[in-house]
Amino acid sequence: MKTETLIHELAKQGQPVKRVGPPIARFFRWAAVAVLCVAVGVAVFGFRADLEYTSRSPMFLLQAALTLALGALSGLSAFILSVPDKAKPWLNIVPGTTLLLWLVVLVRALLSGENVQAGLGVACVRDILALGLPPGVLLYLMLKKAAPLNVGRVGVLAALGVAALGALGTQFICRNDDPLHILVWHYVPVLVLGGIGILLGRLLLRWERR
Amino acid sequence: MVEDVLQDTLLSVHRARHSHIPGRPVGPWLYAICEHRMTDFYRRYRRVERVEVPAPDGFDGLDVAQEADGESERGYLVREALGQLPEKQRQVIELLKIQDLSVREVAAQTGMSESAVKVTAFRGYETIRRIFGVKQK
Numbered sequence: 001m002k003t004e005t006l007i008h009e010l011a012k013q014g015q016p017v018k019r020v021g022p023p024i025a026r027f028f029r030w031a032a033v034a035v036l037c038v039a040v041g042v043a044v045f046g047f048r049a050d051l052e053y054t055s056r057s058p059m060f061l062l063q064a065a066l067t068l069a070l071g072a073l074s075g076l077s078a079f080i081l082s083v084p085d086k087a088k089p090w091l092n093i094v095p096g097t098t099l100l101l102w103l104v105v106l107v108r109a110l111l112s113g114e115n116v117q118a119g120l121g122v123a124c125v126r127d128i129l130a131l132g133l134p135p136g137v138l139l140y141l142m143l144k145k146a147a148p149l150n151v152g153r154v155g156v157l158a159a160l161g162v163a164a165l166g167a168l169g170t171q172f173i174c175r176n177d178d179p180l181h182i183l184v185w186h187y188v189p190v191l192v193l194g195g196i197g198i199l200l201g202r203l204l205l206r207w208e209r210r
Numbered sequence: 211m212v213e214d215v216l217q218d219t220l221l222s223v224h225r226a227r228h229s230h231i232p233g234r235p236v237g238p239w240l241y242a243i244c245e246h247r248m249t250d251f252y253r254r255y256r257r258v259e260r261v262e263v264p265a266p267d268g269f270d271g272l273d274v275a276q277e278a279d280g281e282s283e284r285g286y287l288v289r290e291a292l293g294q295l296p297e298k299q300r301q302v303i304e305l306l307k308i309q310d311l312s313v314r315e316v317a318a319q320t321g322m323s324e325s326a327v328k329v330t331a332f333r334g335y336e337t338i339r340r341i342f343g344v345k346q347k
Contacts, residue, residue: 006217010224017228083229084242147226149246208222 020146023079030075030142034135034162038169041131048175059109060177066102067168070190073098074161075139081154082146092153095160099191106187109179117178121185124174128189132166140204148205155201160194219247291341299334306331 020026054060077091139158148154167186174186222243230239292300298320305316306327317324 003213003217003220006220010220014224014227019228019230019232022231083231084226084239084246085234086238086242147229149242208225 020083023083023146024076026142026146027076027079030079030135030139031072033138034071034075034165037134037138038131038165041134042169042172045127045130045173047172050175051172054177057177059105060171062105063102063182064168064171066098066105067164067171067190070095070098070102071161071164071168074157074164078139078143078154078157078161079146081150081157082143082148084147084149091157095157099160099194102187103183106179106183110183113179117180119176119178119181119185121174121176121181124170124176124181124185125189127170127173128163128166128186128193130166131169132162132193135165136162140200144205144207147207148201151201151205152198153201155199155205156194156197159197159200160190163190163193166190215247215251218251219244222247287341288338291338294341295334295337299330299337302327302330303334303338 048054074095077095080088081091136159139162143154143158167190170186174181176182223240226243230236292303295303301320302316302322305311305319306313311319313324313327316322317327320327322330
Protein backbone atom coordinates (compact mmCIF):
# COMPACT_ATOMS: atom_id res chain seq x y z
CA MET A 1 0.00 0.00 0.00
CA LYS A 2 1.27 3.47 -0.83
CA THR A 3 1.90 5.83 2.09
CA GLU A 4 -0.50 8.43 0.68
CA THR A 5 -3.27 5.79 0.50
CA LEU A 6 -2.52 4.71 4.07
CA ILE A 7 -2.72 8.31 5.29
CA HIS A 8 -6.10 8.73 3.57
CA GLU A 9 -7.35 5.44 5.06
CA LEU A 10 -6.20 6.40 8.56
CA ALA A 11 -7.70 9.88 8.22
CA LYS A 12 -11.02 8.28 7.25
CA GLN A 13 -10.90 6.05 10.33
CA GLY A 14 -9.82 8.93 12.56
CA GLN A 15 -12.87 8.97 14.81
CA PRO A 16 -12.62 10.96 18.07
CA VAL A 17 -11.10 8.84 20.85
CA LYS A 18 -11.38 8.92 24.61
CA ARG A 19 -7.98 10.07 25.81
CA VAL A 20 -6.25 8.53 28.79
CA GLY A 21 -5.75 10.98 31.66
CA PRO A 22 -2.43 12.25 33.01
CA PRO A 23 -0.32 9.36 34.42
CA ILE A 24 -0.09 10.84 37.93
CA ALA A 25 -3.89 11.19 38.24
CA ARG A 26 -4.33 7.61 36.97
CA PHE A 27 -1.70 6.42 39.43
CA PHE A 28 -3.53 7.99 42.39
CA ARG A 29 -6.82 6.43 41.27
CA TRP A 30 -5.16 3.02 41.06
CA ALA A 31 -3.29 3.50 44.36
CA ALA A 32 -6.51 4.31 46.23
CA VAL A 33 -8.19 1.11 44.98
CA ALA A 34 -5.00 -0.94 45.51
CA VAL A 35 -4.57 0.16 49.14
CA LEU A 36 -8.24 -0.59 49.78
CA CYS A 37 -7.89 -4.06 48.19
CA VAL A 38 -4.81 -4.87 50.28
CA ALA A 39 -6.45 -3.59 53.48
CA VAL A 40 -9.57 -5.68 52.86
CA GLY A 41 -7.39 -8.69 52.00
CA VAL A 42 -5.38 -8.36 55.21
CA ALA A 43 -8.61 -8.05 57.23
CA VAL A 44 -9.97 -11.19 55.55
CA PHE A 45 -6.78 -13.22 56.14
CA GLY A 46 -6.55 -11.87 59.69
CA PHE A 47 -4.13 -9.41 61.31
CA ARG A 48 -1.22 -10.92 63.21
CA ALA A 49 -1.95 -11.24 66.92
CA ASP A 50 1.12 -9.27 68.03
CA LEU A 51 0.53 -6.31 65.71
CA GLU A 52 0.07 -3.75 68.48
CA TYR A 53 3.44 -4.61 69.97
CA THR A 54 5.31 -5.19 66.67
CA SER A 55 4.04 -2.07 64.97
CA ARG A 56 6.22 -0.01 67.33
CA SER A 57 9.39 -1.80 66.22
CA PRO A 58 11.65 0.41 64.06
CA MET A 59 12.53 -2.57 61.83
CA PHE A 60 8.85 -3.29 61.16
CA LEU A 61 8.16 0.37 60.34
CA LEU A 62 11.25 0.65 58.13
CA GLN A 63 10.26 -2.43 56.14
CA ALA A 64 6.67 -1.23 55.83
CA ALA A 65 7.93 2.14 54.58
CA LEU A 66 10.27 0.49 52.07
CA THR A 67 7.66 -1.90 50.65
CA LEU A 68 5.12 0.92 50.45
CA ALA A 69 7.67 3.13 48.68
CA LEU A 70 8.61 0.29 46.32
CA GLY A 71 4.95 -0.37 45.50
CA ALA A 72 4.14 3.30 44.98
CA LEU A 73 7.28 4.21 43.01
CA SER A 74 7.06 1.15 40.76
CA GLY A 75 3.37 1.77 40.10
CA LEU A 76 3.98 5.45 39.39
CA SER A 77 6.87 4.64 37.05
CA ALA A 78 4.70 2.10 35.19
CA PHE A 79 1.96 4.72 34.69
CA ILE A 80 4.44 7.37 33.50
CA LEU A 81 6.02 4.90 31.06
CA SER A 82 2.64 3.78 29.77
CA VAL A 83 2.35 6.89 27.58
CA PRO A 84 4.94 7.71 24.92
CA ASP A 85 7.22 10.51 26.07
CA LYS A 86 10.90 11.41 26.18
CA ALA A 87 13.18 8.91 27.96
CA LYS A 88 13.27 9.19 31.76
CA PRO A 89 16.05 6.92 33.11
CA TRP A 90 15.19 7.80 36.73
CA LEU A 91 12.00 5.77 36.34
CA ASN A 92 14.15 2.63 36.49
CA ILE A 93 16.64 3.90 39.01
CA VAL A 94 14.25 4.98 41.76
CA PRO A 95 12.33 1.67 42.19
CA GLY A 96 15.60 -0.25 41.69
CA THR A 97 17.28 1.76 44.47
CA THR A 98 14.34 1.14 46.81
CA LEU A 99 14.54 -2.59 46.10
CA LEU A 100 18.28 -2.52 46.79
CA LEU A 101 17.76 -0.53 49.99
CA TRP A 102 15.27 -3.12 51.24
CA LEU A 103 17.86 -5.84 50.55
CA VAL A 104 20.57 -3.88 52.38
CA VAL A 105 18.29 -3.44 55.42
CA LEU A 106 17.52 -7.17 55.47
CA VAL A 107 21.13 -8.29 55.02
CA ARG A 108 22.29 -5.88 57.72
CA ALA A 109 19.65 -7.21 60.13
CA LEU A 110 20.61 -10.75 59.13
CA LEU A 111 24.30 -10.19 59.85
CA SER A 112 23.66 -8.58 63.21
CA GLY A 113 21.13 -11.19 64.39
CA GLU A 114 21.68 -14.54 66.04
CA ASN A 115 19.96 -17.90 65.55
CA VAL A 116 18.36 -16.78 62.34
CA GLN A 117 15.76 -19.17 60.95
CA ALA A 118 13.88 -18.78 57.72
CA GLY A 119 11.07 -21.14 58.69
CA LEU A 120 8.57 -22.26 56.11
CA GLY A 121 6.84 -19.40 54.36
CA VAL A 122 4.71 -20.91 51.62
CA ALA A 123 1.70 -19.19 53.20
CA CYS A 124 3.53 -15.85 52.89
CA VAL A 125 4.07 -16.39 49.15
CA ARG A 126 0.39 -17.31 48.81
CA ASP A 127 -0.59 -14.14 50.71
CA ILE A 128 1.67 -11.94 48.56
CA LEU A 129 0.07 -13.42 45.43
CA ALA A 130 -3.48 -13.20 46.75
CA LEU A 131 -3.10 -9.63 48.03
CA GLY A 132 -1.31 -8.48 44.89
CA LEU A 133 -3.67 -10.10 42.40
CA PRO A 134 -6.69 -7.70 42.50
CA PRO A 135 -4.57 -4.51 42.31
CA GLY A 136 -2.42 -6.27 39.72
CA VAL A 137 -5.33 -7.06 37.42
CA LEU A 138 -6.55 -3.49 37.74
CA LEU A 139 -3.08 -2.08 37.09
CA TYR A 140 -2.51 -4.15 33.93
CA LEU A 141 -5.97 -3.18 32.62
CA MET A 142 -5.28 0.50 33.24
CA LEU A 143 -1.82 0.30 31.66
CA LYS A 144 -3.12 -1.53 28.60
CA LYS A 145 -5.61 1.29 28.00
CA ALA A 146 -2.66 3.64 27.43
CA ALA A 147 0.10 2.91 24.91
CA PRO A 148 3.19 1.52 26.65
CA LEU A 149 6.07 1.33 24.19
CA ASN A 150 8.48 -0.80 26.20
CA VAL A 151 5.99 -3.43 27.35
CA GLY A 152 8.61 -5.59 29.09
CA ARG A 153 9.87 -2.72 31.23
CA VAL A 154 6.37 -1.53 32.11
CA GLY A 155 5.40 -5.14 32.90
CA VAL A 156 8.31 -5.48 35.33
CA LEU A 157 7.53 -2.23 37.11
CA ALA A 158 3.83 -3.12 37.37
CA ALA A 159 4.54 -6.61 38.72
CA LEU A 160 7.13 -5.24 41.14
CA GLY A 161 4.65 -2.64 42.37
CA VAL A 162 1.80 -5.04 43.07
CA ALA A 163 4.14 -7.67 44.56
CA ALA A 164 5.57 -5.03 46.91
CA LEU A 165 2.05 -4.06 47.99
CA GLY A 166 1.32 -7.74 48.53
CA ALA A 167 4.48 -7.99 50.67
CA LEU A 168 3.38 -4.91 52.63
CA GLY A 169 0.03 -6.53 53.40
CA THR A 170 1.72 -9.85 54.26
CA GLN A 171 3.84 -8.07 56.84
CA PHE A 172 0.61 -7.40 58.76
CA ILE A 173 -0.38 -11.09 58.58
CA CYS A 174 2.88 -13.03 58.97
CA ARG A 175 4.16 -13.33 62.56
CA ASN A 176 7.71 -14.21 61.62
CA ASP A 177 9.92 -11.10 61.63
CA ASP A 178 13.16 -12.99 61.27
CA PRO A 179 15.27 -11.20 58.61
CA LEU A 180 16.11 -14.52 56.90
CA HIS A 181 12.43 -15.36 56.68
CA ILE A 182 11.62 -11.94 55.25
CA LEU A 183 14.49 -12.26 52.78
CA VAL A 184 13.58 -15.75 51.56
CA TRP A 185 9.78 -15.68 51.73
CA HIS A 186 8.94 -11.99 51.19
CA TYR A 187 11.82 -10.33 49.32
CA VAL A 188 12.69 -13.14 46.90
CA PRO A 189 9.05 -13.71 45.81
CA VAL A 190 8.74 -9.97 45.12
CA LEU A 191 11.91 -10.15 43.03
CA VAL A 192 10.73 -13.25 41.16
CA LEU A 193 7.30 -11.76 40.49
CA GLY A 194 9.00 -8.63 39.19
CA GLY A 195 10.98 -10.81 36.78
CA ILE A 196 7.84 -12.62 35.63
CA GLY A 197 6.48 -9.13 34.87
CA ILE A 198 8.60 -9.07 31.66
CA LEU A 199 6.55 -11.98 30.29
CA LEU A 200 3.28 -10.57 31.61
CA GLY A 201 4.05 -7.22 30.03
CA ARG A 202 4.91 -8.74 26.66
CA LEU A 203 1.84 -10.96 26.83
CA LEU A 204 -0.75 -8.53 28.17
CA LEU A 205 0.34 -5.00 27.34
CA ARG A 206 0.91 -5.15 23.58
CA TRP A 207 -1.25 -2.66 21.75
CA GLU A 208 0.55 -1.99 18.46
CA ARG A 209 -1.05 -4.88 16.56
CA ARG A 210 -4.55 -4.62 18.02
CA MET B 211 12.31 -0.38 3.50
CA VAL B 212 12.05 3.27 4.61
CA GLU B 213 8.47 3.20 3.36
CA ASP B 214 7.74 0.19 5.62
CA VAL B 215 9.08 1.94 8.73
CA LEU B 216 7.21 5.12 7.85
CA GLN B 217 3.93 3.23 7.40
CA ASP B 218 4.50 1.27 10.63
CA THR B 219 5.12 4.54 12.48
CA LEU B 220 2.00 6.14 11.01
CA LEU B 221 -0.09 3.15 12.12
CA SER B 222 1.38 3.30 15.64
CA VAL B 223 0.75 7.04 15.88
CA HIS B 224 -2.84 6.43 14.77
CA ARG B 225 -3.37 3.61 17.30
CA ALA B 226 -1.74 5.52 20.16
CA ARG B 227 -3.45 8.85 19.48
CA HIS B 228 -5.60 8.45 22.62
CA SER B 229 -2.43 8.43 24.75
CA HIS B 230 -1.40 12.00 23.97
CA ILE B 231 -2.17 14.13 26.99
CA PRO B 232 -3.85 17.42 26.05
CA GLY B 233 -1.69 20.42 26.78
CA ARG B 234 1.55 18.46 26.57
CA PRO B 235 3.91 19.06 23.60
CA VAL B 236 3.31 16.65 20.71
CA GLY B 237 7.01 16.49 19.73
CA PRO B 238 8.35 14.20 22.50
CA TRP B 239 5.26 11.97 22.23
CA LEU B 240 5.68 11.59 18.49
CA TYR B 241 9.45 11.19 18.73
CA ALA B 242 9.10 8.40 21.33
CA ILE B 243 6.80 6.43 19.01
CA CYS B 244 9.08 6.98 15.98
CA GLU B 245 12.16 5.97 17.97
CA HIS B 246 10.41 2.83 19.22
CA ARG B 247 9.32 1.83 15.74
CA MET B 248 12.86 2.36 14.42
CA THR B 249 14.34 0.23 17.21
CA ASP B 250 11.72 -2.42 16.54
CA PHE B 251 12.56 -2.34 12.85
CA TYR B 252 16.32 -2.71 13.41
CA ARG B 253 15.70 -5.58 15.82
CA ARG B 254 13.58 -7.39 13.23
CA TYR B 255 16.04 -6.55 10.46
CA ARG B 256 18.97 -7.99 12.42
CA ARG B 257 16.94 -11.15 13.13
CA VAL B 258 16.12 -11.59 9.45
CA GLU B 259 19.73 -10.85 8.51
CA ARG B 260 20.94 -13.63 10.80
CA VAL B 261 18.86 -16.25 8.96
CA GLU B 262 19.73 -14.81 5.54
CA VAL B 263 21.29 -17.23 3.05
CA PRO B 264 25.04 -16.65 2.89
CA ALA B 265 26.33 -16.35 -0.64
CA PRO B 266 29.00 -18.92 -1.47
CA ASP B 267 32.67 -17.92 -1.84
CA GLY B 268 32.60 -17.27 -5.55
CA PHE B 269 29.70 -14.90 -5.09
CA ASP B 270 31.30 -12.76 -2.35
CA GLY B 271 31.71 -9.10 -3.11
CA LEU B 272 29.43 -9.32 -6.11
CA ASP B 273 26.54 -6.88 -6.02
CA VAL B 274 24.10 -8.83 -8.16
CA ALA B 275 21.59 -6.00 -8.39
CA GLN B 276 24.21 -3.52 -9.55
CA GLU B 277 26.01 -5.98 -11.81
CA ALA B 278 22.80 -7.17 -13.44
CA ASP B 279 21.90 -3.57 -14.30
CA GLY B 280 25.40 -2.61 -15.43
CA GLU B 281 26.94 -2.67 -18.86
CA SER B 282 30.23 -4.20 -17.72
CA GLU B 283 31.49 -7.64 -18.65
CA ARG B 284 30.57 -8.87 -15.18
CA GLY B 285 27.08 -7.44 -15.69
CA TYR B 286 26.78 -9.40 -18.87
CA LEU B 287 28.01 -12.54 -17.10
CA VAL B 288 25.57 -12.07 -14.20
CA ARG B 289 22.63 -11.65 -16.58
CA GLU B 290 23.75 -14.62 -18.59
CA ALA B 291 24.28 -16.73 -15.45
CA LEU B 292 20.84 -15.79 -14.12
CA GLY B 293 19.33 -16.62 -17.51
CA GLN B 294 20.83 -20.09 -17.41
CA LEU B 295 19.39 -20.95 -14.01
CA PRO B 296 16.29 -23.10 -13.69
CA GLU B 297 13.15 -20.96 -13.35
CA LYS B 298 12.73 -21.51 -9.58
CA GLN B 299 16.38 -20.78 -8.71
CA ARG B 300 16.42 -17.66 -10.87
CA GLN B 301 13.21 -16.38 -9.31
CA VAL B 302 14.48 -16.95 -5.74
CA ILE B 303 17.85 -15.29 -6.40
CA GLU B 304 16.27 -12.33 -8.15
CA LEU B 305 13.93 -11.81 -5.21
CA LEU B 306 16.69 -12.22 -2.62
CA LYS B 307 19.51 -10.34 -4.27
CA ILE B 308 17.95 -7.93 -6.75
CA GLN B 309 14.73 -7.02 -5.00
CA ASP B 310 16.52 -7.37 -1.63
CA LEU B 311 13.71 -9.29 0.07
CA SER B 312 14.26 -11.43 3.18
CA VAL B 313 14.01 -15.22 3.16
CA ARG B 314 10.66 -14.97 4.92
CA GLU B 315 9.31 -12.49 2.36
CA VAL B 316 10.52 -14.64 -0.54
CA ALA B 317 8.89 -17.70 1.05
CA ALA B 318 5.62 -15.81 1.40
CA GLN B 319 5.76 -14.55 -2.17
CA THR B 320 6.67 -17.86 -3.81
CA GLY B 321 4.63 -20.13 -1.56
CA MET B 322 7.77 -22.10 -0.64
CA SER B 323 8.93 -22.89 2.89
CA GLU B 324 11.81 -20.82 4.28
CA SER B 325 14.16 -23.80 4.24
CA ALA B 326 13.16 -24.56 0.63
CA VAL B 327 14.03 -20.95 -0.27
CA LYS B 328 17.45 -21.32 1.38
CA VAL B 329 18.16 -24.62 -0.38
CA THR B 330 17.02 -23.27 -3.77
CA ALA B 331 19.13 -20.14 -3.33
CA PHE B 332 22.14 -22.22 -2.35
CA ARG B 333 21.77 -24.41 -5.44
CA GLY B 334 21.39 -21.30 -7.57
CA TYR B 335 24.57 -19.80 -6.13
CA GLU B 336 26.42 -23.02 -6.81
CA THR B 337 25.27 -22.98 -10.43
CA ILE B 338 26.27 -19.32 -10.84
CA ARG B 339 29.63 -20.01 -9.28
CA ARG B 340 30.17 -22.87 -11.69
CA ILE B 341 29.17 -20.68 -14.64
CA PHE B 342 31.43 -17.89 -13.42
CA GLY B 343 34.30 -20.26 -12.89
CA VAL B 344 34.01 -21.57 -16.43
CA LYS B 345 33.52 -18.16 -18.03
CA GLN B 346 36.29 -16.45 -16.08
CA LYS B 347 38.73 -19.22 -16.92
